[in-house]
Amino acid sequence: MGVLRQRTHQKNTTSSHGRKRTKKHPKTTIASLPKDLLVDILAHVGSSSFIDVFNAKQCCKDFLEATEEHYVIQRISIDKFPTIPWYPQSDNVCSFLMNCFDKGNPESLFRRGIIDYFEKAEVESGLEYLKMASKKEHTEATYVYGMILLSQGDRWSNQGLKLLNSMRNSQSRCWNVDDCRNKPKTPLKIKSSSN
Numbered sequence: 001m002g003v004l005r006q007r008t009h010q011k012n013t014t015s016s017h018g019r020k021r022t023k024k025h026p027k028t029t030i031a032s033l034p035k036d037l038l039v040d041i042l043a044h045v046g047s048s049s050f051i052d053v054f055n056a057k058q059c060c061k062d063f064l065e066a067t068e069e070h071y072v073i074q075r076i077s078i079d080k081f082p083t084i085p086w087y088p089q090s091d092n093v094c095s096f097l098m099n100c101f102d103k104g105n106p107e108s109l110f111r112r113g114i115i116d117y118f119e120k121a122e123v124e125s126g127l128e129y130l131k132m133a134s135k136k137e138h139t140e141a142t143y144v145y146g147m148i149l150l151s152q153g154d155r156w157s158n159q160g161l162k163l164l165n166s167m168r169n170s171q172s173r174c175w176n177v178d179d180c181r182n183k184p185k186t187p188l189k190i191k192s193s194s195n
Helices: 035-046 050-057 061-067 070-075 091-102 106-119 123-135 139-152 154-169 177-182 185-194
Strands: 006-014 020-028
Touching (some): 050 061
C-alpha cells in the first residue's frame, strides 16, 4: 500500500483583495490506511464471516493483498464449511481450506486432529494437531486435548488436569462444556452415518 492516497476537496474563498484563493482539504480514504491496520480489520471481519473477506478480496488490490496475510488466514472462520463434505468440493474451496491448514488456522488444526485421532486412529498426529490448536487458544481443542491427556494416566493426566483447569480459570475465554463435548462428535457422527 506504500504511499497514502488522498483525494482533495477544493474550497474557493475570496481574499481581502478580491482575489479567489483555493484551499485544499484532504479527504481520507480506506486506501490511506496503513497495511497493518487493514490486515487487523480484515482478520477481525474474517473471524466471524469468511464471505465478507471473500467479498473484500474482490474490492481492490490492497484488500486482496491484505486478505492473503497469514494473520487473516489464521483467524478466518471456517465453521460454515463442513468438516466432512457430503459432496465433492470445488478446487477453490479445497485450496482455501488447505491454505487455512497450512497457515495454522486453529479450527482447521482442530478438525484435522479430531479426524486423525478418532476416525483414522492416527493417535500421534491427532494429538499433535489438537495440541497445536490448543496453543492457539481454540476452546474445543483445548478441552478435547485435556480430556485425552487426563484419560492417559500417569504424568499425562496431570498435564490434562492443568490444561482443563487453565480453561476454567481463564477469564479471557468464554466457553461452554456442552459445546466442547458436542463439537467433536459432529464430524464423527456424519462420517459414521455415511458408511
